[in-house]
Amino acid sequence: MSFASLIAFAAEGAGETGNAMLETVWYPILALVVFGFLGLVTLSYRSVSNRHAHKADAYAKEHADDLSQTGHGH
Template identity: 80%
Template sequence: MTFASLIAFAAEEAEHSGNVMLETVWYPIIALVVFAFLGFVTLSYRNVSNRHAHKAAAYAKEHADDAPQAGHGH
């Protein structure tokens, strides 16, 4: 066999019969589900600091003198 006949044979084998979109329709569906899940996880952390504002205020009051006074204007 010559190189040209090998290329022609490989091209024949590589042909698809059917709709390629129907064969790959699951890729965008899976991507949509993954991104929706990641968006839900991101939104679940929304407003977390305000849920624990009383703890943050108590910690700041307790450790007010521990903060180093360095930086701009200190």
């Protein structure tokens, strides 16, 4: 079966079932819910490094020699 005949067959079948948009409306709604949830998870990690400033300062003091020897960090 060629691609054109598959498209024609799908178009013919969509006319019989009624409104194809009504059947597929849940996909974008589900996508919005999933991406919204992932956005909230991403925002929950905002400023995590600032929560433990004393640990970051202690690490920077401990590894100050390592940072100065590497030059610009690459």
